[in-house]
Structures are given as structure tokens and as C-alpha cells.
Amino acid sequence: MxxxxxxxxxxxxxxxxxxxxxxxxxxxxxxxxxxxxxxxxxxxxxxxxxxxxxxxxxxxxxxxxxxxxxxxxxxxxxxxxxVQREVEKIGEVAICTGGTGDIPVALEAALCAEFYGSNVKKYYDIGVAGIHRLFDKIDEIKKANVVVAVAGMEGALASIIAGLVDIPVIAVPTSVGYGASFGGLSALLTMLNSCAEGISVVNIDNGYNADYSANQINRLIEGKR
Structure with missing residues (x-):
């Protein structure tokens, strides 16, 4: 035991x-x-x-x-x-947010991913209200081993990204939004019901759990199991 x-x-x-x-x-x-x-x-x-x-x-x-x-x-x-001993960082995890209000949850994911040994690149405020901002960054995002998509409101960011990349997408709904977003429930349901294949969804505001899954994927791809 x-x-x-x-x-x-x-x-x-x-x-x-x-x-x-x-x-x-x-x-x-x-x-x-x-x-x-x-x-x-x-x-x-x-x-x-x-x-x-x-x-x-x-x-x-x-x-x-x-x-x-x-x-x-x-x-x-x-x-x-x-930190008492340094951890070697490998691979790359892309962490994206729909809006600036999603950054606290995304930053939780980013810091935890770095702590556990992943290189991280952050792409903030690239949500669907100005989708050209995502298109400007999509080629960079595709270079990562895995994407963490963090969004509140209607939570569409994860579906859009998943339709554009050939790597795993982990969706994190946030509690950002007005009344009918129901504290992140609307974003959660959008992500769970996405038509785009390959999306995994974690709990509302749970950046840590997203980072954990992202690290496991990144580590496997880099042959560090």
C-alpha cells in the first residue's frame, strides 16, 4: 500500500x-x-x-x-x-481565453502547468466577439501539443478552436457572464454539447484540473511517461 x-x-x-x-x-x-x-x-x-x-x-x-x-x-x-528543486519543462501547452475576465482561471491553469513541468504559451482575449484575433494566433496555437480553452459567457471558444486544430482541446467554462449564464452553466453546456470532436470538458472555473490533464497529454507526446 x-x-x-x-x-x-x-x-x-x-x-x-x-x-x-x-x-x-x-x-x-x-x-x-x-x-x-x-x-x-x-x-x-x-x-x-x-x-x-x-x-x-x-x-x-x-x-x-x-x-x-x-x-x-x-x-x-x-x-x-x-519550490525546493527545479523541474525540467518540456513540450508546449497553449492556454487561450475568450476574454480578459477569464484570465484568473487561465492563469491558474498556466502556473500549475509550469509547476508540473510544461512550457506554456498564453493567448488572452481571443474570443468569438472578435474572431479575427483568434485567426491571427491560430498558427502559433497549432504548434502546441494541447490547448486549454477558457471561456465564460456562451463558451464558444473551445468549439471554434477544436474545429481548426488537430491537437486535443481541453475546455474550461468560467463563471464570467450575466444572469442567464447561470454562473458558468451556460458555458459548460455549450462545451459539453459541442459538435467539434476531441473536446474534453472540466468543471466550472477549474483551471487546475485542465492543467493536470494537459500536462499528462503533453508528457505522453514528449515521451516522458
Missing amino acids: SEYIELGFAKLDIERVKRRGYCEAVFCESKSDEQLVKIFQAFCDTGANVIGTRCCDKQYQILKKHFGSLLTYDKLAKVVTL
Whole structure:
């Protein structure tokens, strides 16, 4: 059986990297300051790199008091990383957004992808309301091994991209939009019902899960399984 670290309130899966290829991420949002510090410390003591998602600025400041310059934090993405050893970056993941409002979710995906060892190129604000902006970038996007398409409103970006490229497309619906977007549900349904083949869809605002799948695809293509 796999080993784990018993903290009472958490069982840290220290061997996940052996089974899955990537270490466990810490979902910070629902944890107390004390729990978060103890979790980061336990992972840190093993010599591992640590990544936390949905980390608010207050939580980051608490962590910073304990781990100092080892930490890197992006307030917009709410991603905090503790890096003790550098990870070689391979391949390429293209991360695209429909609008500027989708950037926080896209940036979560981008930072997590880089943390796990993928090169990332970002293409922001190339949504269908000005589709010529996408066409200007599509040749660059095609050079990637996988695309992450992040969009709110009606969520059409993923379908358009998937109809233009021969690489996997991972769609991320966001909660950006007015009333009838239902907090991202309209974008989610658009992506799930896309006529364009080869689209995989993750949960609303879940940039992390999109990055995880994108990294697995990128790693396989680069022969790094």
C-alpha cells in the first residue's frame, strides 16, 4: 500500500507522484491557517515541491511568515508554490481565453502547468466577439501539443478552436457572464454539447484540473511517461 503522512485532520499522499506522475496539490480555500501551515511543512520536510490552489492573500501572508523566499504567489490566480528543486519543462501547452475576465482561471491553469513541468504559451482575449484575433494566433496555437480553452459567457471558444486544430482541446467554462449564464452553466453546456470532436470538458472555473490533464497529454507526446 502507498504511504501517507498522518496529520489527524489530513492524510498527505506523499507517493502520488509515483502513481500519477505529479504531486498532490493543496486546496487552500477550505483550510484553516494552522492546517495549511502544517500541511505545507509536512510536504516541505520530505524535500518535495508544493503547490496550493485557491489561496487567498491572507493565507499567503501566513505561509510567507513560515517559508519566506521559498514561496511564489500569484494573487490573481490564487496559486502559491514552494519550490525546493527545479523541474525540467518540456513540450508546449497553449492556454487561450475568450476574454480578459477569464484570465484568473487561465492563469491558474498556466502556473500549475509550469509547476508540473510544461512550457506554456498564453493567448488572452481571443474570443468569438472578435474572431479575427483568434485567426491571427491560430498558427502559433497549432504548434502546441494541447490547448486549454477558457471561456465564460456562451463558451464558444473551445468549439471554434477544436474545429481548426488537430491537437486535443481541453475546455474550461468560467463563471464570467450575466444572469442567464447561470454562473458558468451556460458555458459548460455549450462545451459539453459541442459538435467539434476531441473536446474534453472540466468543471466550472477549474483551471487546475485542465492543467493536470494537459500536462499528462503533453508528457505522453514528449515521451516522458
